[in-house]
Amino acid sequence: MRDPIVAIATPYGESAVGMIRLSGKGVHEIVKKLFKTKAKFEERKALYGTLTDLEGKPVDEGIAIFYKAPKSYTGEDMVEITLHGNPVILEKALKIFIDAGCRLAEPGEFTKRAFLNQKLDLTQAEAVADLISAKTDLAREVALRQLRGELSKIIKPLREKLLELHAYLEADIEFSEEDIPTITKDQVLEVIDEVIAKVKELLKTSTAGRVIREGLKLAIVGKPNVGKSSLFNALLGQERAIVTDIAGTTRDFIEETLNLKGVPVRIVDTAGIRKTDDPVEKIGVQRSKEKIQSADVILFVVDGSGEFTEEDEEVFREVKDKNPLVVINKVDLGVKIPLEIFEGLSIIKVSARTGYGLKALEEEILKRVGFVSQEGLKIYVSVRHEKLLKEALEVLERFRERYSVEDISPEIAMLDVREASDLLGEIIGEVTTEEVLGNIFSRFCIGK
Ligand SMILES: Nc1nc2c(ncn2[C@@H]2O[C@H](COP(=O)(O)OP(=O)(O)OP(=O)(O)O)[C@@H](O)[C@H]2O)c(=O)[nH]1
Numbered sequence: 496m497r498d499p500i501v502a503i504a505t506p507y508g509e510s511a512v513g514m515i516r517l518s519g520k521g522v523h524e525i526v527k528k529l530f531k532t533k534a535k536f537e538e539r540k541a542l543y544g545t546l547t548d549l550e551g552k553p554v555d556e557g558i559a560i561f562y563k564a565p566k567s568y569t570g571e572d573m574v575e576i577t578l579h580g581n582p583v584i585l586e587k588a589l590k591i592f593i594d595a596g597c598r599l600a601e602p603g604e605f606t607k608r609a610f611l612n613q614k615l616d617l618t619q620a621e622a623v624a625d626l627i628s629a630k631t632d633l634a635r636e637v638a639l640r641q642l643r644g645e646l647s648k649i650i651k652p653l654r655e656k657l658l659e660l661h662a663y664l665e666a667d668i669e670f671s672e673e674d675i676p677t678i679t680k681d682q683v684l685e686v687i688d689e690v691i692a693k694v695k696e697l698l699k700t701s702t703a704g705r706v707i708r709e710g711l712k713l714a715i716v717g718k719p720n721v722g723k724s725s726l727f728n729a730l731l732g733q734e735r736a737i738v739t740d741i742a743g744t745t746r747d748f749i750e751e752t753l754n755l756k757g758v759p760v761r762i763v764d765t766a767g768i769r770k771t772d773d774p775v776e777k778i779g780v781q782r783s784k785e786k787i788q789s790a791d792v793i794l795f796v797v798d799g800s801g802e803f804t805e806e807d808e809e810v811f812r813e814v815k816d817k818n819p820l821v822v823i824n825k826v827d828l829g830v831k832i833p834l835e836i837f838e839g840l841s842i843i844k845v846s847a848r849t850g851y852g853l854k855a856l857e858e859e860i861l862k863r864v865g866f867v868s869q870e871g872l873k874i875y876v877s878v879r880h881e882k883l884l885k886e887a888l889e890v891l892e893r894f895r896e897r898y899s900v901e902d903i904s905p906e907i908a909m910l911d912v913r914e915a916s917d918l919l920g921e922i923i924g925e926v927t928t929e930e931v932l933g934n935i936f937s938r939f940c941i942g943k
């Protein structure tokens with residue numbers, strides 16, 4: 496068991512209850528000395544009692560639960576003490592346990608220990624952080640599936656297939672003189688193809704995976720007065736931005752979060768882009784251009800009932816190669832604008848005033864991130880998984896290409912197979928380094 500650690504596991508602030516969590520060598524003894532209870536001691540049972548300081552002075556009353564290794568979250572001896580939710584109390588308790596010999600836990604250290612003690616694999620440990628930061632119900636569901644091992648269930652067998660192949664190739668070297676049946680070239684290719692297909696399938700979920708976890712950045716841009724703020728309000732379902740018929744109404748960008756079928760969307764209304772001498776508007780226009788750069792999806796709004804003007808043209812030039820969705824607004828007034836200009840781009844006709852076309856626009860936004868509907872929802876890989884899957888795919892495809900035309904020695908073949916299986920192993924944490932773990936767990940909050 497590792498050294499004893501302690502942390503406050505609940506957010507800072509006043510609340511009904513707050514929790515202190517301890518894990519590691521000797522924490523049961525430490526808590527037993529400081530938490531006085533009349534209840535008969537039993538593990539995994541709520542014990543009502545009083546927490547005291549090192550001099551025996553009472554600090555607060557609460558409930559302690561003792562967990563004995565390995566049946567705990569971290570796989571070590573643990574105690575969770577629930578006190579009244581007040582930072583004064585919790586910080587005092589924290590200090591007492593530190594004075595009693597515990598160390599303040601690092602971010603994610605409890606979960607890291609759970610991983611090191613094989614209570615969770617790496618994708619499951621990551622899912623704990625995803626679950627805590629899930630912004631929508633869908634994000635929660637996706638995180639929970641991963642926590643329950645659904646991604647591992649796909650990755651693990653793929654890695655095992657490669658390891659098995661590796662073993663066959665190895666046998667090929669050692670027993671080549673003897674009469675032992677080894678693997679044929681076709682069989683090798685069959686396994687490789689099977690793994691490649693699955694990896695590709697997983698990679699298809701990566702854009703949606705990132706968006707579900709981190710949210711989608713959507714920027715509404717266009718020249719002044721085309722109805723950007725009206726569209727922003729219509730999508731949000733509330734009169735958040737000021738709308739007037741005066742060009743240049745929106746001076747600074749406004750951001751809100753929208754839940755689009757479970758995808759958290761960070762939606763930005765920007766100032767209309769045009770040449771101006773007004774110093775305030777100038778800054779607003781500059782900021783709109785910055786928002787174009789950082790957006791995942793751009794809604795390029797034009798007034799469909801008007802002409803396509805020089806000002807429209809100027810904004811269009813800024814967004815053209817970002818594959819924007821072209822939103823033809825004000826269709827309740829008729830469509831006059833020539834649509835050929837937008838050839839090759841997705842065009843959606845809407846009326847922010849009547850609500851016409853908004854559903855289609857939402858669908859189009861979701862389609863853009865590879866998220867069509869909730870049916871068939873299974874697993875969505877994260878940015879880290881995506882990177883490793885892509886590397887594995889590259890190795891496998893390169894290998895496949897060479898192996899199918901050349902006579903590669905089993906020794907050489909083994910190297911590629913090994914590399915690919917290691918990359919998959921890194922996803923679930925069967926192959927890992929201290930640096931990789933450090934990166935993952937430092938994103939956690941303290942106490943988790
Ligand atoms: N008929 C009609 N009018 C609309 C529609 N959408 C917006 N408008 C009107 O167009 C005018 C400009 O709307 P805004 O939403 O303020 O336009 P904007 O693009 O945000 O303008 P700036 O902030 O100045 O860049 C207002 O008078 C709106 O009522 C629509 O779908 N149909």
Ligand SMILES: [Mg+2]
Pocket residue numbers: 723724725736737744745765766767
């Ligand atoms: Mg506006």
